[in-house]
Amino acid sequence: MNILLTGASRGIGAATLDHLRTAGHRVVGHSTAGKDGLIAADFADPAAPRALWDAALIELGTINVLINNAGVFEAIDDDADDAAWHAAWARTLTINLQASADLCRLALAHFRTRGSGRIVNVASRAAYRGDSPQHWHYAASKAGMIAMTKSIARGYAAENIFAFAVCPGFTATGMVEEYIASRGGEKLLADIPLGRPADPPEIAETIRWLAIDAPPSATGAVIDVNGASFVR
Numbered sequence: 098m099n100i101l102l103t104g105a106s107r108g109i110g111a112a113t114l115d116h117l118r119t120a121g122h123r124v125v126g127h128s129t130a131g132k133d134g135l136i137a138a139d140f141a142d143p144a145a146p147r148a149l150w151d152a153a154l155i156e157l158g159t160i161n162v163l164i165n166n167a168g169v170f171e172a173i174d175d176d177a178d179d180a181a182w183h184a185a186w187a188r189t190l191t192i193n194l195q196a197s198a199d200l201c202r203l204a205l206a207h208f209r210t211r212g213s214g215r216i217v218n219v220a221s222r223a224a225y226r227g228d229s230p231q232h233w234h235y236a237a238s239k240a241g242m243i244a245m246t247k248s249i250a251r252g253y254a255a256e257n258i259f260a261f262a263v264c265p266g267f268t269a270t271g272m273v274e275e276y277i278a279s280r281g282g283e284k285l286l287a288d289i290p291l292g293r294p295a296d297p298p299e300i301a302e303t304i305r306w307l308a309i310d311a312p313p314s315a316t317g318a319v320i321d322v323n324g325a326s327f328v329r
Contacts, residue, residue, distance in 0.1 A: 099157040103127045104167030108270030112297035125153040140196035150203040162308045163204040165197040166219040172231035186234045193238035213257035217307045222266045226327040250317030259316035261307040266323025267294040291324030
């Protein structure tokens with residue numbers, strides 16, 4: 098399979114890149130900085146998703162799977178001034194949701210010419226459970242990603258275009274380790290019945306299965322990988 102993977106420089110994205118390449122797939126990875134062979138694209142720029150898609154298409158020739166993993170997790174206090182509040186919401190929604198939507202739209206157009214394709218969106222348990230008082234915008238962006246995934250699944254299944262989502266909880270990445278430290282550490286871990294955050298390879302395998310092996314009838318599925326810290 099030829100795959101475009103966003104947010105491939107660390108954590109879940111890096112694990113997924115390695116997992117898919119080890120399995121023999123051709124993967125173009127993306128990061129904001131574009132180091133280590135990844136394509137650079139800053140999703141704060143509205144033009145970046147199309148530029149990334151075009152570059153990946155040139156490199157791969159055709160794309161079978163889009164994996165939207167890139168995102169930011171940045172705090173904003175609810176008593177921040179209006180300008181800071183609006184800027185934080187705009188930045189998070191632009192990077193986490195709008196860029197993913199733009200790439201999904203480009204992928205759908207391409208998949209329709211091919212007669213098939215798959216999209217895997219990496220959301221968060223925050224889409225259902227919510228998040229901290231400093232992260233309303235993060236939770237909202239991930240809830241939007243879930244709604245988008247389900248809309249794509251319902252709208253395009255008859256054209257052999259399938260969409261799935263993964264909702265990790267705490268995962269042992271640098272971003273979450275910083276959050277755990279800032280929010281009380283052991284108390285947060287006590288909220289995970291499994292007793293530990295997920296490892297990136299666990300999420301990577303879930304993404305791989307959805308991207309490659311999940312049956313068509315599973316389109317629209319949202320898989321929770323959070324150690325039972327939130328059970329729907």
